[in-house]
Amino acid sequence: MRRIEIEKVLQQQPIDEEITVMGWVRAFRSNRFIALYDGSSFNTLQVVVDFEQQPEALLKKINFHACIKVTGKLVASQGAGQSVELLADTVELLGEANPEEYSLQPKKMTMEFLREKAHFRMRTNTFSAVFRIRHGLAFAVHQFFNDKGYYYLHTPIITGSDAEGAGEMFRVTTFEPNKAPLNDKGEVDFKKDFFGKATNLTVSGQLQGEIGALALGKIYTFGPTFRAENSNTSRHLAEFWMIEPEVAFYDIYDNMDLAEEFCKYLINYALKHYPDDIAFLDARLKEEEKNLPKDKKRLMGLLETLEFVVNNDFERITYTQAVHILRNSKPYKKGQFEFPVEWGTDLQAEHERFLVEKHFKKPVIVRDYPAAFKAFYMRLNEKSENVPGETVAAMDVLFPGVGELIGGSQREERLEVLVAKMEKMGVHPEELWWYLELRKFGGAPHAGFGMGFERMVQFVTGMGNIRDVIAFPRTPGNAEF
Ligand code: 4AD
Ligand code: MG
Numbered sequence: 001m002r003r004i005e006i007e008k009v010l011q012q013q014p015i016d017e018e019i020t021v022m023g024w025v026r027a028f029r030s031n032r033f034i035a036l037y038d039g040s041s042f043n044t045l046q047v048v049v050d051f052e053q054q055p056e057a058l059l060k061k062i063n064f065h066a067c068i069k070v071t072g073k074l075v076a077s078q079g080a081g082q083s084v085e086l087l088a089d090t091v092e093l094l095g096e097a098n099p100e101e102y103s104l105q106p107k108k109m110t111m112e113f114l115r116e117k118a119h120f121r122m123r124t125n126t127f128s129a130v131f132r133i134r135h136g137l138a139f140a141v142h143q144f145f146n147d148k149g150y151y152y153l154h155t156p157i158i159t160g161s162d163a164e165g166a167g168e169m170f171r172v173t174t175f176e177p178n179k180a181p182l183n184d185k186g187e188v189d190f191k192k193d194f195f196g197k198a199t200n201l202t203v204s205g206q207l208q209g210e211i212g213a214l215a216l217g218k219i220y221t222f223g224p225t226f227r228a229e230n231s232n233t234s235r236h237l238a239e240f241w242m243i244e245p246e247v248a249f250y251d252i253y254d255n256m257d258l259a260e261e262f263c264k265y266l267i268n269y270a271l272k273h274y275p276d277d278i279a280f281l282d283a284r285l286k287e288e289e290k291n292l293p294k295d296k297k298r299l300m301g302l303l304e305t306l307e308f309v310v311n312n313d314f315e316r317i318t319y320t321q322a323v324h325i326l327r328n329s330k331p332y333k334k335g336q337f338e339f340p341v342e343w344g345t346d347l348q349a350e351h352e353r354f355l356v357e358k359h360f361k362k363p364v365i366v367r368d369y370p371a372a373f374k375a376f377y378m379r380l381n382e383k384s385e386n387v388p389g390e391t392v393a394a395m396d397v398l399f400p401g402v403g404e405l406i407g408g409s410q411r412e413e414r415l416e417v418l419v420a421k422m423e424k425m426g427v428h429p430e431e432l433w434w435y436l437e438l439r440k441f442g443g444a445p446h447a448g449f450g451m452g453f454e455r456m457v458q459f460v461t462g463m464g465n466i467r468d469v470i471a472f473p474r475t476p477g478n479a480e481f
Helices: 008-010 111-116 125-147 206-216 252-273 276-288 300-313 321-328 349-360 417-424 433-440 452-460
Strands: 015-027 033-036 044-050 067-076 084-095 199-202 219-228 240-246 315-318 362-369 391-399 403-410 446-452
Touching: 008 015, 008 362, 015 084, 033 240, 044 403, 084 252, 125 219, 125 252, 125 276, 125 452, 206 219, 206 240, 206 300, 206 433, 206 446, 240 252, 240 276, 240 452, 252 276, 252 300, 252 391, 252 446, 252 452, 276 300, 300 452, 315 321, 321 349, 349 362, 349 391, 349 403, 362 452, 391 446, 403 452, 417 433, 446 452
Parallel strands: 044 084, 315 362
Antiparallel strands: 015 033, 015 067, 033 044, 067 084, 219 240, 240 446, 362 391, 391 403, 403 446
């Protein structure tokens, strides 16, 4: 008999023939009611067993997360909470889960504990909801760009360039540690390495994305990205997924419009396709925050936040305005910020949080940052009267809870300006010869941005730690599974 997925079963009318389902036991009440789950939907199917008809030994093995196969008749449910239930004729044990040995239990488990059980955690309500939504968002990324005529470009994972110029790279080499050949200067001779040069895992596909944009007009990338930054925070991973659109003839304003439309599209997609999962995560968050003091609670519930964001314009300000707001803020005046607020220094997470969560209470796009601490490829702005120093056409999209969700810019298309900037910032023009030739031959104004996919998943699911929205997190000191 063919197996039917639980999602389909739950949509069926009672039928007078036998069906088969398979799945994992979420709960077994009164030796009679099994909540069966197979991942196809948030909801479980209620399976009713007649314990007098089933062998005692089998019933004992219907434990939390054991896997079973059930054949029976689908009938109208007597109980509340579901319209149909399955009256079991035969129950077969596919995989037992001895509660004496199994590490998960049907009770509240901490996120930290579950992280160590990443091979089981997706079976829980919370994680299965998160990973269904993650899938939906990934699909929506492609849908959004495909519908707009963008081309999906696969940029390399192994590369010789440091797109961000920040030096936070994982080296890729086939040399054995301590056995690498040296050159006459006593340095490791990467000319003898696999690629004939020093290579690393990509920190961003942007530079190659620009090649695509200056040929195909508009492209996007969606791939894994690696950063060897030693940040042990709830928003940083050493391996994360990034979406990077790059568009010819776009300026920073077009770029901001695209970023805002993209964010809203993704959130709307999740709201439309995953209402049960979001409702569950919303309730979970409320429960989690129940005992927190008022100032530690979210302003709005998860669902309310998501609806608010799709229905309201993002705030748009310059970096110079942001500094002004921060210096006039209560926490600044009371000396509550840990880091200084001065024109010319980068905004820290605490400052971004203040702007988004306290001051504007909505997503904020900050643009026109000082050139000094932004990447070499960002376009230099015209001098402006009431701005103390040089700025670039950079933009960061800041979101409640997750902080910087998107970073992007208009790109420097003027060859001389770019070369001067690279030299000033210690980026070697000869290594990026091809990047410079894009300016020399058929150059065009263009812009793009990168969205940290996990941060978007965090926002939509309300998960507090980025390690809980990627199946197998890689962070300093951890590459298990
Ligand atoms: O701001 P970033 O470093 O920008 C770039 O890489 C540009 N090349 C993008 C572009 O213009 N095409 O990174 C972009 C986004 C950040 O806003 C953040 O959401 C995410 O990537 N991100 C991380 N997410 C998780 N863990 C990390 N360690 C991250 N670093 C950046
Ligand atoms: Mg950034």
